[in-house]
Amino acid sequence: TMAAADFNFLLATDSYKITHYKQYPPGVSKIYSYFECRRKKGSPFNEVVFFGLQYLLKKYLTGPVVTEEKIQEAKLFYQMHFRQAVFDEEGWRKILEKHDGRLPIRIKAVPEGRIVPRGNVLFTVENTDPSFYWLTNYIETMLVQMWYPITVATVSREFKKILAKHLKATTGSLEGLDFRLHDFGYRGVSSQESAALGGAAHLVNFCSTDTVAGVLMAQRYYGCPMAGFSIPAAEHSTIISWGRSREKDAFERLLDQFSSGPVAVVSDSYNIFNACKHIWGDKLKERVMERSEDSCLVIRPDSGDPAETLLEVMRILEECFDCSLNSVGFKVLPSYLRIIQGDGIDLRSVNQILEKLSDEGWSAENVVFGCGSALLQKLNRDTLSCAFKCSYVETNGKGVRKLWMRANNSGFALQDLLVTVFENGCLMQDYTLEEIRKNARLQDDEPNPVS
Numbered sequence: 001t002m003a004a005a006d007f008n009f010l011l012a013t014d015s016y017k018i019t020h021y022k023q024y025p026p027g028v029s030k031i032y033s034y035f036e037c038r039r040k041k042g043s044p045f046n047e048v049v050f051f052g053l054q055y056l057l058k059k060y061l062t063g064p065v066v067t068e069e070k071i072q073e074a075k076l077f078y079q080m081h082f083r084q085a086v087f088d089e090e091g092w093r094k095i096l097e098k099h100d101g102r103l104p105i106r107i108k109a110v111p112e113g114r115i116v117p118r119g120n121v122l123f124t125v126e127n128t129d130p131s132f133y134w135l136t137n138y139i140e141t142m143l144v145q146m147w148y149p150i151t152v153a154t155v156s157r158e159f160k161k162i163l164a165k166h167l168k169a170t171t172g173s174l175e176g177l178d179f180r181l182h183d184f185g186y187r188g189v190s191s192q193e194s195a196a197l198g199g200a201a202h203l204v205n206f207c208s209t210d211t212v213a214g215v216l217m218a219q220r221y222y223g224c225p226m227a228g229f230s231i232p233a234a235e236h237s238t239i240i241s242w243g244r245s246r247e248k249d250a251f252e253r254l255l256d257q258f259s260s261g262p263v264a265v266v267s268d269s270y271n272i273f274n275a276c277k278h279i280w281g282d283k284l285k286e287r288v289m290e291r292s293e294d295s296c297l298v299i300r301p302d303s304g305d306p307a308e309t310l311l312e313v314m315r316i317l318e319e320c321f322d323c324s325l326n327s328v329g330f331k332v333l334p335s336y337l338r339i340i341q342g343d344g345i346d347l348r349s350v351n352q353i354l355e356k357l358s359d360e361g362w363s364a365e366n367v368v369f370g371c372g373s374a375l376l377q378k379l380n381r382d383t384l385s386c387a388f389k390c391s392y393v394e395t396n397g398k399g400v401r402k403l404w405m406r407a408n409n410s411g412f413a414l415q416d417l418l419v420t421v422f423e424n425g426c427l428m429q430d431y432t433l434e435e436i437r438k439n440a441r442l443q444d445d446e447p448n449p450v451s
């Protein structure tokens, strides 16, 4: 995995950074900067999941990223862009000559998947050759884009905390937690690359997704052969194509075509309650009951107020099918019947829905959730206050510290956690999704941690 030939690292920055080498004082030999998610009063996110840097390093920073062709292309571009000669052709050619085009940079980072309280250093950047102090902040632009996978992984893990709380409370166990939030977000993101990065970030916490790009990212950049799973499922077009008078036939088609393994059927094309009562609960009742637990029918409502709709669907199904009580006294649908709610789900609504279900005596194990934009897109760099700050400058051999690296609340800097992941064009660590998932596990999820 090396930078694609058509990717020009010299053109992958904010324009003004091209002019910064002219602004630093004479004699600067080192610039040391760091990335953090600044603490924010009132923010619901107190800790973050570090994830995504490895992809960026492999794809854009490793190997000979500076070439003569790219210098020429950049020289021409910036001459036209600034309408004057500001591009530091000599500076870049020196990287080419002295370092064979490899970046004389060291990046130290917390291991991927680690959970870090806000306000701590997540990674540091420094130049390893005093001639290229200007390179440290040159790569800020690209590195700060890590706000996205970090934020998606963090939000996804906040979902996991909520789902774990309700699963534990209404079933007494965390079994199946990893399959409780399905990524529906592929269509709602801004690009294929965002889908890949965001989709992979969700897979740090869960194994359930429809965002194929994220599974491929996990394969190609995180050594995971199959990071996420899905099941056959209907969409409105495959139901309404039968016409309004043949919804039962459409549903039966699904049961026939996917007779073994679970199958999800969106059932609100005309009226979700009618579909549950008169089709699933009557006309096709025998067909539903003959299915086994590992070939369950998953009914998908997709409209109306999520909590109210779910409660009414459960009431109808309770009338038509035999429910049972689980070991902690909560109602469970028969094992051949489950629900997936993929509409209107975000961190707030998923908690409200599960509260209302448990208030009505329903176990959380009856429902899995799908989430789209709230998981992959309804976020920005401010969600976790991601920032890149220069903290230390060396001039004429003397260091000036602008910012003290904050020691985290337990009095020591997470500095000790930082591992060199990139140095002089080489990747120094290669984390697998498996170890990243271990790092990101929820506390209670740990096998009884040493108390």
Ligand SMILES: O=C1OCCC/C1=C\Nc1ccccc1
Residues within 6 Å of the ligand: 182, 183, 184, 185, 186, 210, 230, 231, 232, 233, 234, 264, 265, 298, 300, 340, 342, 370
């Ligand atoms: O219903 C389902 O059951 C479980 C498998 C996925 C699924 C639906 N997928 C989906 C994807 C993108 C937008 C909307 C739905």
